[in-house]
Amino acid sequence: MENKNKYIILTTMLIQSTLLIVINCTIIDTSTLEALKSSMPIFNIMILITTVLMLLSLKKANSFIKKETELELVKSNMKNTEDLLNLLRTQRHDYLSHIQAIESLIILKEQEELEEYIKGISKEYRITNEMIRLGNSVLTAIINTKKEIAEKKGIVFHVRCKNKVSLHGINSWELSSIISNLIENAIEEASSIENEKWIKITISYVYNNFVFEIENTRKINNEIGDNIFKPGVSSKNAAGRGYGLFIVKNVVEKYNGSIEFKTTEKNSIIFKVILPSEDGAYGEKAI
Amino acid sequence: MTDFILISMFLSFPEAIIMLLIGLKLCSIRINLKKVLLISFIQASVAFLIKLTNINFGIQSIVQIITFWVLIILILKMKSYKAIVPVLIGFFIDGIIQQLIISIANNFIKIDFSKLSSEFEYTFIYSLFILSTSLFVLLIIHKTRFIFCDLSVEGEVIGEQK
Structure with a gap:
């Protein structure tokens, strides 16, 4: 989706500046007060348009700030999820080597060492178990x-x-x-x-x-x-x-x-x- | 009448070209010369017609801004909210230059603006000053490659790339 907001803000600023220049030129160019007065309705319409655009710009700017805050919150949320996933991935990665070690201890019939080993890893994986x-x-x-x-x-x-x-x-x-x-x-x-x-x-x-x-x-x-x-x-x-x-x-x-x-x-x-x-x-x- | 035609041919037309180029350059938009000439020619013709109506200067400017905007939308196939940016930039810079020249003419050379707008010789000299100053500004923008608002990077093809 295109970001129209920045164009609205930019256009508002430019219309305001251009309008000032145009009014200035008109004052210089006009020889009588009556002629100047005749241009006033048009200028008033322009001022009205600029005001509407200004309000719209403010609204858009607020919505932009809100979106930025939301983005920051989403980022923080993503980080939490990522941390948890990393924790689970790390532990899953270790499972295979532990299973291989247990298998070796069983083959070697090292009962006491096997018990110690299992106690050790069960303590280590307490976090996952207590998820x-x-x-x-x-x-x-x-x-x-x-x-x-x-x-x-x-x-x-x-x-x-x-x-x-x-x-x-x-x-x-x-x-x-x-x-x-x-x-x-x-x-x-x-x-x-x-x-x-x-x-x-x-x-x-x-x-x-x-x-x-x-x-x-x-x-x-x-x-x-x-x-x-x-x-x-x-x-x-x-x-x-x-x-x-x-x-x-x-x-x-x-x-x-x-x-x-x-x-x-x-x-x-x-x-x-x-x-x-x-x-x-x-x-x-x-x- | 002849004065108006002369002014439109030799002053409004090049002024429109320079104003368009300033606006487009500051928005980083490149278009081919044919399109620049076409838009400027129509714009100069519109300026000529508006001058004939003898309406107030300020309203003339507003009408010209609107026609310029419509021309850019139609010929360059730009989105309306984007097309207004180079138009307003061009008019704003042109307006500033005009104000500057008027101030100099009024305060230093002591020439009244009514003379500048009514007498052909004065109008010609005044417009020539505006043209040369605008050209100078365009050259500076071209040399420094200054960009006010980049409209070309939004993924939209604007006009034809040179």
Whole structure:
């Protein structure tokens, strides 16, 4: 599809400039005020056309910005899926060599070594075996990828999904943006503390709404607490930070959902996102 | 009447050629000379007819912009939203040059614009100045290969490639 937007913006700018020149020339050329007045209706029509084009340009520019944001979200979503696929591919690649090693140990009748070997690889493949399936490919990819990242950082990652997630009305990249941002924040916060590090994700379905609760250890700074959804507000004093929750809030509100957070006595913070389910199809149990 | 014909033949026609070439060059569009001459000839004829109607200068310009736009759409087979870009660029630069010449004539040589537009000798000299300045601008654009908005890279064949 051709990008007409840039031509509309360009044409608006050029019409405005040309119109100014034409009006200027007309003023110079006109000998009487009456003659000048007679041209006014035409100029007014031109100004009206330019104004309409200007408004159209603004609208197109906004839509362009929105499309760019969507593209960024899709990219981030794709990256999560790609990470998960890479993890699965890597493990699948190793299967063959492990099977060959097991076969050799059986042939050699090295029972003890075989047991050790199997114990070792079963521990290694814990992640694949414990693959959480949530009924939504995007959520499955994000949560499993983030789980692996969190566990590598020594964070205990719990997921409790009561029902399969069926959110057909929401764009996959926007759902990815919500969950990714919240989990990334949780990982960052949990990993910054010394003692107990854990993240707990609970997904439930209550009165036609999907409720996502992301809880993690670390008590948030109370001063930031009230403004946490405002752009540029972050508990980390670094430039360019504090836009994740702002984006999350915007996306959640776009789908008539809500987001809130609370701190608990056990030194943790819970972010609760409520997203309405349009079709109400949720019956199946999550795996 | 003879003055109008002379002005259209020797001034409006080359002015249209230069204006078209400036607009197309700044949009990185190359067309063959025949099409340039054809569009410019029709445009000069339209300019001549418009001058005969004795309507206001500003409205004359707007009508000329519209006819130029239609000619480019029809002859170069360009999409309407793309065709308007070289037309407006050409007219804008021509308008700037005209303003410049008028300002110089008015402030430094002390010649009133009414004289420039009504008396043939003055009109001729004034148009000659505009033509030479436009030609100079076209040469600069050609030499520097400056492109304002590249319309040739969108996968559409515009006119004939030289």
